[in-house]
Amino acid sequence: MVRPVSDITGHPDIAEMRAHYDQVSETPAARITDGALVLAGLYLAISPWVIGFPLYETNLAVNNLIIGIAVAILACGFASAYGRTHGVAWLPVVLGVWTVISPFVIQRGYATGGTIANNVVVGVIMICLGLSAMRPTFAVSRKR
Template sequence: MVRPVSDLEGHPDVVELRARYDQVAETPTARITDGALVLAGLYLTVSPWVVGFPPFEANLSVNNFICGVAVAFLAAGFAVAYGRTHNLTWVTLVIGLWTIFAPLIIQRGFVTTGAIANNIVVGLIIIALGIIAMRPGLLARKR
């Protein structure tokens, strides 16, 4: 007998697994990581104005704004409902990598040193925090 997908939401194994994910995500390390990831996303959002990107880097400014908002929302989701959002932690790694290479790809080499340095540092921070954010999911699976 095949169960409809809606029945799986109430399946004891799924409920138990989500409870385990949420329990592991309540650790101080996970909370600090999620908070730092929200802050990194918010900084990436405003970084073009903090660093002072020139007008010819408008496309990079829009890119940083969109990527920053995405990281902040993902991290907020991890903090609030890790049991339902843990499968998206890899997206922060992709956004972090994109943030590092975006100045060279979007601006095609016509980019200021400040923009490159800003994106490399913020991208590396997002990648590091994204890897740490994956840890609760891996710990919950091992139990």
């Protein structure tokens, strides 16, 4: 017998899983990770003006602004409702990889050293924090 999709939301396993993820999101490590990820995203968003990107790097500046805001919003979602957002915890890792390679893709080899260093450092930080945001689900064992 096929049940409607709406019936699955009340399934006891789903409720238990969400409660587990909410418990995990309250750990100090998860809070630090989420806070640092928000800061990394906000820094990436303002980095073109902090570093002083040249005028010919406008496309990269817009890219950093959009990616930075997206990462900050994702991290806020992880901090406030990890039970509902844990399925997209891999996105900061992908966005971090894109941040690392974006100066080479968008500027096609004409990016300045400061721009490249900025994006590589922030991208690696985002990758590490993103991996850490994915990891807490295994830190707290389920009680059966």
